[in-house]
Each structure stands twice: as structure tokens, then as C-alpha cells.
Amino acid sequence: MSARLLKHGAPSPVLVTAIREAALTGLLVVVLAVPFLGLKIENAGNGLLLETRWPAAFIAVGLAMGGRVLLVLGREWWHRPAVFDRFPGTVFLSERPLWGLGMAGILLALFLPLLLPNRYAIDTATTLLIYVMLGWGLNIVVGLAGLLDLGYVAFYAVGAYSYALLSLYFDYSFWLCLPLAGLLAALFGILLGFPVLRLRGDYLAIVTLGFGEIIRVVLTNWNTLTHGSQGISGIPRPSFFGLPFGVAVEGGPVTFSAFFGIAHDPLHRVIFLYYLILVLALGTNAFTLRIRRLPIGRAWEALREDETACRALGLDPTTIKLSAFAIGAMFAGLAGSFFAARQGFVSPESFAFLESAIILAIVVLGGMGSQTGVVVAAFVLVVLPEWFRDFVEYRMFLFGAAMVAVMLWRPQGLLSHRAPTLRLSPGPAPPH
Amino acid sequence: MAEAMLAVEGVHAGYGPRLALKGVDLHIDRGEIVALIGSNGAGKSTLLMTLCGHPRAKQGRIWFEGRDITRVPTHDLVRCGLVQVPEGRRIFSRMTVLENLQMGALTSDSRHFRPDLDRVFALFPVLAERRAQRGGVLSGGEQQMLAIGRALMSRPRLLLLDEPSLGLAPLVVRKIFATLEEINAGEGVTILLVEQNAYHALKLAFRGYVMVNGVITLTGTGSGLLANPEIRAAYLEGGG
Numbered sequence: 001m002s003a004r005l006l007k008h009g010a011p012s013p014v015l016v017t018a019i020r021e022a023a024l025t026g027l028l029v030v031v032l033a034v035p036f037l038g039l040k041i042e043n044a045g046n047g048l049l050l051e052t053r054w055p056a057a058f059i060a061v062g063l064a065m066g067g068r069v070l071l072v073l074g075r076e077w078w079h080r081p082a083v084f085d086r087f088p089g090t091v092f093l094s095e096r097p098l099w100g101l102g103m104a105g106i107l108l109a110l111f112l113p114l115l116l117p118n119r120y121a122i123d124t125a126t127t128l129l130i131y132v133m134l135g136w137g138l139n140i141v142v143g144l145a146g147l148l149d150l151g152y153v154a155f156y157a158v159g160a161y162s163y164a165l166l167s168l169y170f171d172y173s174f175w176l177c178l179p180l181a182g183l184l185a186a187l188f189g190i191l192l193g194f195p196v197l198r199l200r201g202d203y204l205a206i207v208t209l210g211f212g213e214i215i216r217v218v219l220t221n222w223n224t225l226t227h228g229s230q231g232i233s234g235i236p237r238p239s240f241f242g243l244p245f246g247v248a249v250e251g252g253p254v255t256f257s258a259f260f261g262i263a264h265d266p267l268h269r270v271i272f273l274y275y276l277i278l279v280l281a282l283g284t285n286a287f288t289l290r291i292r293r294l295p296i297g298r299a300w301e302a303l304r305e306d307e308t309a310c311r312a313l314g315l316d317p318t319t320i321k322l323s324a325f326a327i328g329a330m331f332a333g334l335a336g337s338f339f340a341a342r343q344g345f346v347s348p349e350s351f352a353f354l355e356s357a358i359i360l361a362i363v364v365l366g367g368m369g370s371q372t373g374v375v376v377a378a379f380v381l382v383v384l385p386e387w388f389r390d391f392v393e394y395r396m397f398l399f400g401a402a403m404v405a406v407m408l409w410r411p412q413g414l415l416s417h418r419a420p421t422l423r424l425s426p427g428p429a430p431p432h
Numbered sequence: 433m434a435e436a437m438l439a440v441e442g443v444h445a446g447y448g449p450r451l452a453l454k455g456v457d458l459h460i461d462r463g464e465i466v467a468l469i470g471s472n473g474a475g476k477s478t479l480l481m482t483l484c485g486h487p488r489a490k491q492g493r494i495w496f497e498g499r500d501i502t503r504v505p506t507h508d509l510v511r512c513g514l515v516q517v518p519e520g521r522r523i524f525s526r527m528t529v530l531e532n533l534q535m536g537a538l539t540s541d542s543r544h545f546r547p548d549l550d551r552v553f554a555l556f557p558v559l560a561e562r563r564a565q566r567g568g569v570l571s572g573g574e575q576q577m578l579a580i581g582r583a584l585m586s587r588p589r590l591l592l593l594d595e596p597s598l599g600l601a602p603l604v605v606r607k608i609f610a611t612l613e614e615i616n617a618g619e620g621v622t623i624l625l626v627e628q629n630a631y632h633a634l635k636l637a638f639r640g641y642v643m644v645n646g647v648i649t650l651t652g653t654g655s656g657l658l659a660n661p662e663i664r665a666a667y668l669e670g671g672g
């Protein structure tokens with residue numbers, strides 16, 4: 001009977017697990033939140049006063065429960081037999097050799113604001129993470145699908161200007177614009193994809209280079225819309241889920257610091273932006289690691305190796321290329337809208353060819369397709385020059401020398417190892 | 433006479449204005465092994481690629497299992513049961529053997545995957561041994577086996593092979609041809625085999641076609657062609 005139920009009407013076991021775990025979490029948070037957040041003792045002149053702050057407690061419980069549901073669903077999505085492990089009798093492999101390194105990196109990134117609580121360090125780390133995210137995004141196009149894209153910064157620009165313009169003209173909030181920017185950039189990715197479908201290698205590189213310049217030139221010259229080379233300033237900063245950072249003013253909105261009852265500190269926003277880009281970047285990484293195992297990701301890798309073989313196996317290069325361009329562009333768009341929100345100002349200057357070149361250098365130096373390699377390369381190309389600011393005149397020289405050295409000693413990039421994605425499950429084949 | 437599985441009628445095709453096929457007619461019946469021989473540049477590879485729509489036929493028609501496939505997109509033909517092992521193997525060298533085989537299975541129902549895999553491993557035990565190695569490190573013979581195995585994972589009814597013996601030692605060639613016979617007899621896969629190695633190909637094939645300069649000049653049974661003095665002179669005894 002239960003089997004029948006499960007098959008038809010019953011909610012899926014995941015949802016049951018998610019709800020159960022969320023309920024448990026909620027209970028735990030209620031116990032914690034009521035005394036810590038819900039009740040507050042005020043020192044009134046004539047004695048202690050018990051003040052209640054139920055909304056805060058309520059929000060905390062809601063956040064925790066929602067987070068738990070997302071966690072369970074995310075875990076499920078990560079492990080679920082997806083299109084590829086539909087194949088009975090096979091098991092996915094994780095990128096074992098680098099798994100520990102990656103985890104250590106993530107832990108370090110998580111605790112960085114505690115370890116180095118100064119504005120400069122966190123700002124630099126935020127910049128680094130933007131480039132890591134851009135590198136991971138471009139890695140899909142160049143590293144996985146093998147499509148040499150020299151105009152990647154165009155999608156970064158599309159994302160940045162999407163947010164800048166949508167907030168300028170329509171007053172849309174950052175949180176609404178973030179997905180919109182990703183979507184718009186993906187559309188531009190497809191727009192670029194169509195004319196270059198038949199191109200490969202050098203020709204593709206030249207056309208994408210041109211595309212990047214076209215976007216920049218349009219942004220510079222379309223004065224009525226984009227304010228031209230002056231750029232757009234006063235872009236609203238992202239709020240903490242509706243709570244703005246800033247000094248509380250009488251009659252103004254409830255600020256982050258007021259809501260949590262802590263003193264205002266400009267560092268809060270910096271740290272929040274840091275965590276925001278950390279989440280965006282890690283999301284990009286998780287997406288890529290996951291999609292490498294799905295048919296579309298494997299098709300990208302196959303396309304990089306041999307287009308004719310792909311056709312002979314029944315894969316359609318058009319779809320494969322367009323999806324690579326679109327998804328790569330989407331991540332640049334997300335990073336772009338983050339960039340606009342962080343700077344509060346965008347101008348075409350930020351999206352010059354040099355940016356494309358740096359992002360591409362990160363991917364190539366990292367080893368074309370290696371996720372960890374991108375982080376290492378971004379560190380080398382973004383943070384090291386920051387440290388050696390004193391030698392700023394020699395920066396380009398050192399940059400060039402480092403590239404030549406890498407190409408001599410590790411022409412395949414710093415970490416060019418491609419981890420296999422699956423093996424056969426042990427034991428005899430399942431019966432059929 | 434039963435309807436042919438594959439029928440090619442007056443096909444012209446080429447690259448740009450230059451025609452490499454100038455009116456090719458041939459047919460293949462279900463269950464056959466057919467060999468196509470001819471010297472370098474005759475247009476054999478072009479014919480196989482044209483069957484798969486890349487380049488497209490400029491004139492003429494191609495029928496597969498009663499359906500006009502002249503304009504069907506290349507990537508859809510695999511789902512129709514027409515699968516090619518292209519010239520030069522073209523395996524994915526960065527992917528493991530297992531991943532290569534999996535790429536072949538993308539278009540077929542996943543429930544077939546494990547049994548199909550076991551069948552390919554039974555045909556080519558060396559692939560089972562090497563399944564965790566990268567395709568690029570395999571020997572030429574193993575790569576050819578992998579290319580054939582990968583094509584078999586797409587469950588072809590008609591398998592097109594372009595010079596599977598290219599650059600392989602005689603012993604390996606014999607092994608591969610024996611396996612092709614097994615695939616044909618045991619699994620009922622119809623085979624069109626393009627070969628420079630005319631002797632082995634005609635010995636294996638039921639029938640053969642000879643192509644010269646983009647047209648079929650001669651056809652007959654495999655043994656008949658092997659006995660033909662013209663063929664012997666041109667393609668067997670130091671010729672071609």
C-alpha cells in the first residue's frame with residue numbers, strides 16, 4: 001500500500017526529510033531566539049523593563065528553517081541520481097586529490113573577516129573573489145567548451161549596467177536586479193553565440209574581441225541612456241535582505257545596525273559584500289563541478305576535443321556552443337551586477353579589453369578547466385600585484401615575465417589535471 | 433526484392449564548388465557487411481560523411497529504412513540508428529575510456545547503458561581493463577576499439593566505419609575485423625566498411641563497391657571482386 005502511495009500521491013521522501021529537519025531546526029532556534037532575540041531587558045530609569053522583539057525572533061526562526069530546507073534540497077540535488085547516474089552500475093568520482101585543498105580554501109575564506117578584520121584586506125579579498133568568479137565563469141566557455149572568448153568582459157559590463165540602469169530608471173532593488181542581470185547577460189551570450197557558431201580558434205577570438213569592444217563603445221556613446229563616459233553614479237548599495245547599511249536617521253528605514261542592536265560600523269557593509277561575492281563565487285563553482293557530470297557539461301568537454309566526433313555521436317554543436325556562451329555569460333552578468341553594487345558607480349572604463357585579457361590569463365594560467373587552478377591564478381594575477389604596489393612601474397613587466405615563466409615550465413597551466421568523473425560501481429552488474 | 437536498408441541514389445556532394453562525389457548509387461540490405469574500396473582521394477570518406485549530412489548532398493537522395501534522410505540534421509541520424517566511426521578514430525583523448533563510452537550512450541535510453549557496456553567489454557576485453565585510463569594514452573589499436581565501442585553504445589542498426597585498419601599492425605587488424613564479423617553476425621548490425629586494406633575488407637564483406645574519382649565503377653560479391661584481375665592489380669598487389 002505504501003509503495004503505491006509513494007508512487008502516486010505521496011510527497012517525495014526528500015520533501016519529508018526537509019520538512020522534518022526544518023521543524024527540528026525551527027524548534028531549536030525558537031528555544032535560542034526567544035531569550036536572546038525576542039526578549040530584551042532595557043534599563044529604564046526606574047528599574048528594569050522587559051521589552052519584546054518578536055519580529056526579530058520570528059525572522060530568525062524563519063531564516064533558520066528556510067535555510068535548513070534549502071540545505072536539504074541542495075544536498076539532495078548534489079547527490080541525486082541525475083541524468084548521468086541514471087546509468088545503473090556507475091558511481092561518480094569527486095575531485096579527490098584537490099578536495100582537501102578546496103575545503104581548506106573555503107574554510108579560510110569563511111573566516112577571513114575574523115582573521116583580518118581590516119577594510120583593506122577584505123576589500124582586496126572581495127576583488128579577488130570577483131576575478132575568481134569571472135575566471136570560473138569563463139572557464140566554462142574556454143576551459144570546458146574550448147571556445148576562445150576574448151570579449152568576456154562584455155557580459156560583465158552587461159551585468160553591471162543592467163543593475164545600474166534598472167535601479168536608475170525603475171528603482172529596482174539589487175536583489176531583483178541580480179537574477180535579471182544574469183538573465184540579460186545570458187541573452188547577450190546567445191546573441192554573440194549565433195554569429196560565431198561556425199568559427200573556431202583564431203577567428204572566434206577575433207570576433208569575440210570585436211563584440212567586447214562593441215559593447216564598450218555603445219556604453220561610451222549612448223549618452224542619453226548610459227551617461228556615456230561619465231558613467232552612472234549613485235547606484236544603490238545592496239541591503240541586508242531589506243535592511244540598509246548606514247547610519248540610522250530619525251524617521252528613516254531601520255538599518256542593519258539598529259535592527260541587530262549593534263553600533264554602526266562601515267566595516268559591516270564591506271564584510272557583507274565580501275560574503276555576498278563569496279556565496280556567488282562558490283555557487284558558480286558548485287554549478288560547474290555539478291554540470292561537468294551532466295550530459296551538457298560532458299558535451300562541452302567533448303566539443304572542446306572534437307566537433308566532428310560530437311556530431312557523429314548525435315550531439316548538436318549548435319546547442320552545446322550556445323549553452324556554453326549563455327551560461328558563461330550569465331555568471332559574468334551576476335558578477336557584474338555585484339561589481340556595480342559594490343562600487344556604486346559604473347563607467348565604460350572598467351570594461352576595457354585589458355579586463356578580458358586578465359580574466360583569460362587567469363583561466364589559461366590556472367590550467368584551462370581546473371577550478372582550483374583559477375583560484376591560484378587569480379591570486380597570482382590580482383593579489384600579488386596589489387602587494388607589490390611599490391613596484392607599480394614594473395607591474396606589467398613582472399606580469400609578462402611571470403607569464404613567460406609559466407609557459408616555459410608549465411605550458412599546460414598551473415593545474416591542468418582533469419579529474420575523471422565516474423567509475424563503475426563495484427560488484428556485478430545489476431540484473432536486467 | 434526487399435527494400436534496401438540504405439539506398440543512395442545519384443548523390444553529388446563536395447566541398448565548395450568542387451565535387452568529390454559525382455553521382456553515387458549504392459544500396460545496402462539489412463544484415464549485410466558491405467565494403468567500399470578505392471584509392472586515396474576517391475571520395476570514400478566524403479560519401480560516409482554525406483550519408484551523415486556533413487557535407488550535404490547537392491543532388492540525389494539518401495534513404496534509410498524507408499525514410500528520406502537527405503536533409504535530416506547530422507546529430508539526429510544517430511537516434512535513427514545510423515552511426516559512424518569517423519576516419520582517424522576521433523576519441524576524446526582527455527576523457528577516460530569509460531567516459532568515452534558514456535559519450536556514445538548519451539542518445540540512447542540509460543537503461544541500456546550497463547548491458548551495452550558489458551557487451552562492448554565482452555567484445556573488447558582490453559577496454560574493460562583500461563576503463564579508467566585516459567583515451568589519449570591508449571595504443572592505436574585500442575583507440576580504434578574504443579572508437580568502435582563508443583559507436584556501439586549508441587545502438588546502431590547500420591554502422592559506418594571509415595578505415596578502421598588505418599596504421600594498425602596486421603595482427604590487430606585481424607582482431608578488429610574478427611570483432612566486426614561478430615558484431616554483424618552476433619548482434620545483427622549492418623556494416624558499411626570503407627577500407628584501403630582491400631584484401632581484408634573484401635574477404636569479410638558480402639558485397640563490395642569500388643569507387644574511382646567520385647563514382648562507383650565496379651560492384652560485386654566480396655569473393656568475386658577479390659578474384660577480379662583488375663582489382664588485384666589496382667588495390668591488392670602493391671597498387672593503390
Ligand SMILES: Nc1ncnc2c1ncn2[C@@H]1O[C@H](COP(=O)(O)OP(=O)(O)OP(=O)(O)O)[C@@H](O)[C@H]1O
Pocket residue numbers: 447452470471472473474475476477478479628
Ligand atoms: N574538408 C575538405 N575540404 C575540401 N576538400 C576536401 C575535404 N575533404 C576531402 N576533400 C577532397 O575531396 C576529395 C575526396 O576526399 P576523401 O577524403 O573523400 O577521399 P578518400 O577516398 O576518403 O581518401 P583516403 O582513402 O585517402 O581517405 C579529395 O580530392 C579531397 O581533396
Ligand SMILES: [Mg+2]
Pocket residue numbers: 476477478519594
Ligand atoms: Mg578517407
